[in-house]
Amino acid sequence: MNATTPLRQYKGRTAPTARPKAKVGFTAGSLIELAALGLALLVPAVALGQERTVLDFGPDPSATARYDSNGGYSRGDQAPARSPYENYQTEPTSRTAPQPTPKPQPATADRLSYRYDDPKVVRFATGTGWTRLVNLYVESSQLIDARHREPNSYADRVAMALANLSEAVGNESFRQAHRMTADAGRVQSFRSRLAGMNARSVRDRPDALEVMRQTASLAQSELGLSADAVAAEFLFGAVESLDKFSGFLPSDTRTGYGVDATVIPAQYAAEQTAGALDTSVVGLGVELKEHERGVVIVKPLAGGPAANAGLQRGDVITKVDGQDLAGKGLNGAADLIVGREGTAVQLRVMRGERFGTFNLRRARVELKTVSVVQLMTAPDGSKVGYLKLDRFAATSQTELDAALWQLYQGGMKSLVMDLRGNPGGLLDQAISISDTFLPSGTIVSTRGRLAEDNMSATAKQTRTWKVPMAVIVDEGSASASEIFAAAIQDNRRGVIVGRNSYGKGTVQTHFPVRTVAGDLKLTTAMFYSPNDRQMADQGVAPDVRVSEDREILPLDRDADVVAAIKAATSQTAATMAQAPGSVR
Known part of the structure; x- marks a missing residue:
């Protein structure tokens, strides 16, 4: 890629490379995070192994079947005469339904x-x-x-x-x-x-x-x-x-259980962290929310064994190893589902009016933070890259670099970054990803009680992506998401689309305690946008406001995405990409 490329000012670099983590804002023995709000309910410890899966959704309840890598059935060398899932309608997009703005503090x-x-x-x-x-x-x-x-x-x-x-x-x-x-x-x-x-x-x-x-x-x-x-x-x-953001987080002390499984409803997720900083988990690899019959799968984690084995969005887990989940709540269900790596678990699953039994084996699942990478076509015929970033974790910059190159090689001329429902994550990743698009200017500043909590991060990368862009935010976009969106907006680098973000505006530091296994999470600083806006209780207001639509639709009919494509392909976005402006 040469220096005349309108997308990235690279000289000689032809492949993405991992960039070093920023050390800004870290203190010895602690972990700084900005996670605030998880709208999908994450059980980060559940992965399907390749055990035999018995399905009785269809006419043959004793059939043994598995999914092949393309999502279809195989039974030996023969396909089933009839798919037992043929009456089940899957969602065409991985986006979870928008949630209402959480209350400031639960009773x-x-x-x-x-x-x-x-x-x-x-x-x-x-x-x-x-x-x-x-x-x-x-x-x-x-x-x-x-x-x-x-x-x-x-x-x-x-x-x-x-x-x-x-x-x-x-x-x-x-x-x-x-x-x-x-x-x-x-x-x-x-x-x-x-x-x-x-x-x-x-x-x-x-x-x-x-x-x-x-x-x-x-x-x-x-x-x-x-x-x-x-x-x-x-x-x-x-x-x-x-x-409301400080808290004590005990670890699971059971031997061999690996990463904890924490399920946090939306109204509490602003106060705690639901696996937002983990890069891998042990279990079945699914996101769950509560259901009257048990728990419902919001999304099998991308690349995880759950998706490969055939569990789908909308499936309801009603029993675990014969124990009924009705009335147990999310944490109770998660406690039964998770376990030591390599151990077996049996799930009873409801799909529509049908039931199936899945015999599974828990395994380690890698968590991807860039969950959707897709080329879309704008009304003018140009190709628009679409990225869904679910959180800011240790691998996010590397994943983003790879996704951007993939989209560029596919002909991307503009970019939409979707941060809806992104609760935040690591401060250094928010700074690094902002620096990917900003040739200059302030990214964020933090102010706390101690000198070590005060800092100002500025763009330092000499080679940045110059693609015209729009960023989608909503009431579930918090913390690190707000740092990124505000940096793009205040530096006039792109157009913000959607609804007001959450407005968290505080930095938490995790302090591992000595007395027991667990972390004390304390608010140690406030963060401010490049033009010195305080994010706490204010958030980022979009440049293009879109009314909330609770219906889950394909991306090409999603109102937020449609508006973002229009903004990303506008002359305004093009001008911003070529000449990012002064702070506004």
């Missing part, structure tokens, strides 16, 4: 139910022990004091813990997790005595620990509730009192 009752419906959290809260939980509270408190952007008082942390406990003792999920049997009278008595505790008098960590001990003693005498349950809620309460 305490909802937060507690979500927490204690997660078997991993229950194992942590009931199996860690009082001494280690107290030590973890001390370690976490020290980290909050030293590293949170705006650490609050111990009085605020204790007040949140007491409020959590008052609500928790009447919460069915909490009661089941801790095998609590106290009746309504004893619960009311406990709540009354809890209300008499003066959290406002707490001045420091020793005071907070003393209130924790007094509360644990009261809970044991009044309710028969273990001290561990109180200590765990003091920890969760302390972190939750900071902001």
Whole structure:
């Protein structure tokens, strides 16, 4: 590719190469991430092996079949006379349905139910022990004091813990997790005595620990509730009192389970990270959401054994190893589905009105962040490259480079980057990918409490893609997605299409703790666009606004994509590509 190419200013480089990771914003022993909002519900630990798959969707319930690499059936050397899936309509696109903008903060009752419906959290809260939980509270408190952007008082942390406990003792999920049997009278008595505790008098960590001990003693005498349950809620309460994005993330301590499987509903995903930073997972390779009969497959992960074996979008998993999933929720279902690499699992799957049994083997699945790469045709006949970037993970830059070259070799003249539902991810990847398209200018700046949290990243690459482009965002585009979109918009490099982004605007740092297996995730900085716009609670407003359409349509009929193609092939986008402008 020569220097006269209108797409990329390369001199002699003919193939994509991996670029080094930016070190901007990283601190020793921690991991900075900007993940905010996952609209598809990800169980990142499920992959189908090549075990025998028994299907009774069709007229022959004992038939043994498998999918070949082209998605068709093969049975030995003969194709089945009739596809058992012929009455099942598949979605023509991998895009998940748009979701409503999440609420800023879930109610305490909802937060507690979500927490204690997660078997991993229950194992942590009931199996860690009082001494280690107290030590973890001390370690976490020290980290909050030293590293949170705006650490609050111990009085605020204790007040949140007491409020959590008052609500928790009447919460069915909490009661089941801790095998609590106290009746309504004893619960009311406990709540009354809890209300008499003066959290406002707490001045420091020793005071907070003393209130924790007094509360644990009261809970044991009044309710028969273990001290561990109180200590765990003091920890969760302390972190939750900071902001809605900080949190404690326990690891799965079961031996040999590899990467954790975390399922996070949309209303909570802004507060936690659902595998957004992982590059591989162990399991069946599917994205799931809750269904009245169990869990429904949103998408088999690209290239994973699930897709190869024939599970499809819309299939409902109703049983795992004979256990009914109805009413178990996402975390309960995920806990049954995941397991050690190489182990077998049996799924009962509903497709329409038919049922099938799948005997599968868990395996490691590579997670791709560029999920769709496609050439489309604009109304003027030119070829438009379309890329769907699901998150900003360690492999994203390498995947993007390869995808751009693929599209260029196919004749791409303009580009649409789809960031709808992208929750964010790694800060260095957001900077690096922005630098792929910006010949100069500021990308992002962060400001925190400590000098190490303050930085300003600028475009440094001497060879950048000059293709005219449009970027699609929506209410599910958050954090790193907003950094990229704002950098493109403020530097007048491309056109932003869609709806207002989420407006997260904060940087979280993951601090591995010493006391137990897990991470303390703390908000350590705010980030700002090139023209100094604060992203928190504001987000990126599109240049071309498109009304939300909840119907899942093929890309060539998707209103956002149609508008983005029009924008990417416009004279405005062409001018921006040739001469990116000053910050606006």
